[in-house]
Amino acid sequence: MQLSKNKISRFQEKILSWYVDHKRVLPWRDSFDPYWVLVSEVMSQQTQVERVVPKFHRFLDILPRMQDLAVVDKSTLLWLRSGLWFNSRALRLQQAAAIIVWEYNSIVPADRAKLLRLPGIWPYTSASICAFAYNMPEPVVDTNIRRVLIHELWLDQSLKPADLEDIARACIPEGRSNDRHNALMDYGSAVATAAATGIRPTSKQSTFRWSDREVRWWILKQLVAGVQLTPELIALQFPNKVVQSILVDMQKDGLITTSKSKITIAD
Numbered sequence: 001m002q003l004s005k006n007k008i009s010r011f012q013e014k015i016l017s018w019y020v021d022h023k024r025v026l027p028w029r030d031s032f033d034p035y036w037v038l039v040s041e042v043m044s045q046q047t048q049v050e051r052v053v054p055k056f057h058r059f060l061d062i063l064p065r066m067q068d069l070a071v072v073d074k075s076t077l078l079w080l081r082s083g084l085w086f087n088s089r090a091l092r093l094q095q096a097a098a099i100i101v102w103e104y105n106s107i108v109p110a111d112r113a114k115l116l117r118l119p120g121i122w123p124y125t126s127a128s129i130c131a132f133a134y135n136m137p138e139p140v141v142d143t144n145i146r147r148v149l150i151h152e153l154w155l156d157q158s159l160k161p162a163d164l165e166d167i168a169r170a171c172i173p174e175g176r177s178n179d180r181h182n183a184l185m186d187y188g189s190a191v192a193t194a195a196a197t198g199i200r201p202t203s204k205q206s207t208f209r210w211s212d213r214e215v216r217w218w219i220l221k222q223l224v225a226g227v228q229l230t231p232e233l234i235a236l237q238f239p240n241k242v243v244q245s246i247l248v249d250m251q252k253d254g255l256i257t258t259s260k261s262k263i264t265i266a267d
Contacts, residue, residue, distance in 0.1 A: 001163060003153065003170060011152055012173050012180070019183035022190060024049070027056055029182060034108035034133035035066050041128045042093045042120065047084050049189075055084060066106045069097040075265050078255075079224045086213070087220050088253045092120025110134045131177045139168035140181045143201045144188030151197045210238075215246050219263070220255065229263045 026049065028040035039059060043052045059080045063069045069077075072094070081090040096118040100108055108129060109115055115126035130138040141149070141164060149168060150157055159167075172180055194200060208214055215238050222229055235243045247263070250256045257266050 001155075001159075001167060003167065007153070008171050011171060014152070015148070015183045015187055016173070016176070016179065018187055018191070019179065022186060023182065024186050024189075027053060027060075028132075032133055032135070032178070034110075034129060035069075036060070037129055037133040038096075038108055039069075039093070041125050041132075042089055043081075043084060045086070045089065045125075051084065055080070066097050066108075067101055069094055070101045071098075074255075074267065075224060078220055078265065082221060082224055087216065087255060089120055091254055095119040096121060108133065110136065112138065128181075131181050135175070135178045137169065137172045137174075137177050139165050139172065141165055141168050142185070144192075145181070145184045146202075147194065147197055147199045148184050148188040148192045150199055151192045157199060210240070212241065212246050212249075214238075215241050215243070216250060216255070219246075219250070220265070223256070223263065223265050230261045231258075231263070232261075234263075 026040075028036045040052070040056055043056055043059070062076065062080060063072055074091070074094075077090050077094055078087055081087055099118055100106060104114075110130060110133070112123075112126045112130060115121050115129055116123065121129075124140065124142065127138040127140045130136040131140050141161070145168065146164060149155060149164060149171070150159070153167065153171075155164070155167070192199075215234070218237065219229065219234060231243050231247060234247075235241075247256065247258060251258065251266075254266050257264055
């Protein structure tokens with residue numbers, strides 16, 4: 001599907017003009033530092049921005065450089081991440097940081113193919129780093145941006161992701177990829193919301209309450225706080241969960257170790 005140049009131009013002007021007066025003030029927008037972008041993107045995955053901001057400040061205060069993240073102990077790393085769920089993402093972020101430090105001289109690659117080879121970096125994250133850190137014309141299509149594109153350009157909701165990405169790429173103003181994507185995200189959050197447009201996301205996150213994710217989060221929260229845990233104590237807290245299976249998965253993910261029923265954060 002191709003859009004006329006006039007339609008693209010009107011769309012660009014509308015979103016960027018709105019952004020001038022309504023853009024959100026977010027700490028990671030104060031810098032094009034790829035390290036800031038990398039951390040903010042991983043922290044913001046499936047998490048409300050308002051909850052990320054204080055965690056982001058604390059994270060950068062303790063780990064201001066890529067080199068600091070690469071070598072920090074896991075207890076500190078998980079403490080900095082606590083409250084944002086998906087703790088395994090913090091470990092993959094650290095693994096990616098170590099590779100960036102040792103293989104790329106602490107410089108985040110401005111190359112999607114290289115980024116995709118890093119732990120925990122998926123197509124969306126790789127595009128985000130290129131667009132926000134390096135202002136490259138790579139299309140970033142999250143739930144908000146997808147909704148804005150469909151609503152403002154009168155697109156079919158069943159449009160294939162690859163086709164939608166092609167349209168998104170065509171709508172990036174030359175030299176303004178960073179501004180354009182921030183504008184789309186803010187516009188989708190404030191104006192073209194799901195309630196206002198009736199456009200629903202293509203997927204829905206599973207419920208957190210009583211899930212294995214909640215058990216994992218609770219275990220790490222207790223360990224970070226210095227609480228001594230055993231499988232029996234966890235089973236008392238979550239009597240309807242198969243605790244041993246969850247512990248095995250957490251060990252495989254490199255989050256914990258167990259020895260004679262004693263559970264600790266992995267080294």
